[in-house]
Amino acid sequence: MPGPFKPSARSLRYWQAALLVAMLLGWHLLSRDAQYAFFLGEPIKVAGRVWSWFMPFGFAPSDWFPDGVPGRADIYEHLGVTLLETVLAFVIGTVVGLAFGLWLALSPTAGAILDPYIKAANSMPRVILAPIFALWFGLGIWSKVALAVTLVFFIVFFNVYQGVKEVSPVVLANARMLGANQRQLMRSVYLPSATSWVFSSLHTSVGLAFVGAVVGEYLGSARGVGYLILQAEGTFDVNTVFAGMVVLTVFALLLDGLVGRIEKRLMKWQPRQGETEKL
């Protein structure tokens, strides 16, 4: 009797690609029906939309594209804004979270006083802050950055807090015996220990920075990929909505890969992958 199907590492790639092709094909066949196409979009038109967003030259009308594919190359401004918001939120949220986490973990009194407020702020669905931020910071990038920062901050904050609390007491005692003063302890023990926890949460927090930025744009903006999606939705242009989703997914994957590479370089002292927080 043949055993269970088990592809090799190389053929696994082919199977993954085949699955993608099969899904696209299924989507395409389904979208031959005009009724379905209205809701699901058409993969070829989505591809054409992505092309005209990114490429400066187009195609003449053909069988597949009766209206032709114009080469507008007009997404870069929007994508740049979204990525800028993401990166700003990621950096600000990480730095502030790190600082707060270190402060509260090392000063038990402040930690004890602020504890209920932090719990409350963390359990609040933070997307509801978007209108307030729009009111405070206007419709420019900063209201989106602020929203994404609130998402990133808590992830980093809790990880740093945990990281500092779980510094090995022996390592700490050893550093003190070796003559470390408070500042040196901070730099050589607390910070590296907390950093490893921060890194284990980076994948989550970079994803959330992206979410914050796009959701912020979606709720009110004049630029950004979220704005493009919102505009398309307003005109029932489902193909553009799907194209926006594809672009966001690809860039989220790219960001995640970048974080993975940085993590691999900085965390080479770690014997194994740290645990990531579950969303």
Next chain:
Amino acid sequence: MPTHALELDRITVTFQSPDAPAQRYTAVADATLAVRTGEFVSVVGPTGCGKSTLLNIGAGLLHASSGEVRVFGEPLSGINRRAGYMFQTEALMPWRSAIENVMVGLQYRGVAPAAAREQAQAWLERVGLGGFGDRYPHQLSGGMRKRTALAQVLALDPDIILMDEPFSALDIQTRQLMENEVLEIWAGGSEGRRAAPSPKLTPPGGGRVAPGGSQVRKAVLFITHDLDEAIALSDRVVVLSAGPATHPIGEFAIDLPRPRDVAEVRTLPRFVELHKQIWDVLRDEVLKGYAQQLKQAA
């Protein structure tokens, strides 16, 4: 120069339970213990009797409820700056490579990185890890990590070395190798060399030169539950009573000739005799300690 490197004078340590302040546990009661300069003293006692507590008091990591600690005649307050501490469990920073771990103490003292690295390299070579400086702790074996920890302590050239069962996690062969090396390093240049695989190298800044021209011996306070180890290494063995309220109940001068090889010295008749004498005292305490553990578990 004061004759004692470290004196624990009528030390009592009482811990308060954080949950129930009324519950107190006296780990150490009225314990007096002194280590002369250049003396190797081992402290043996049943498991859980408060040996480590006593050592932490000497290190200044823990403050006694009553009693006084004197370091070279001066009352100790805060961390004992003249002591190096070798911990029982892993104390290396996992995010620093071996050489960075050895140099961290020097960096704390403001030694320039290049000079610190050079000294650290010399110490790594001294403990036989010259080629492993760039490894991270998780890439080293247990014995290599202990060697790194030893180099880390020695790099600061402390006058007192406190050791808390440093080799208890090692296999017996590695352990004997390490014990011999510790003896050799402790003896400095003033004793004949044992056949040891480590390169002979006097690290820059490693060891002060005494008027006689040899290195000043460090005072060592060595905690162990292994009586063989204690006798083989020490000038003096102190036996602690079972906890709670641990205190020294016996003291034995070990008059075995030096230099010693920890494996060979065990076969000497005098060793066997000393072992019997000390074990006679220790056995009752071990039984008492065991009975208490049974009671606690019940």
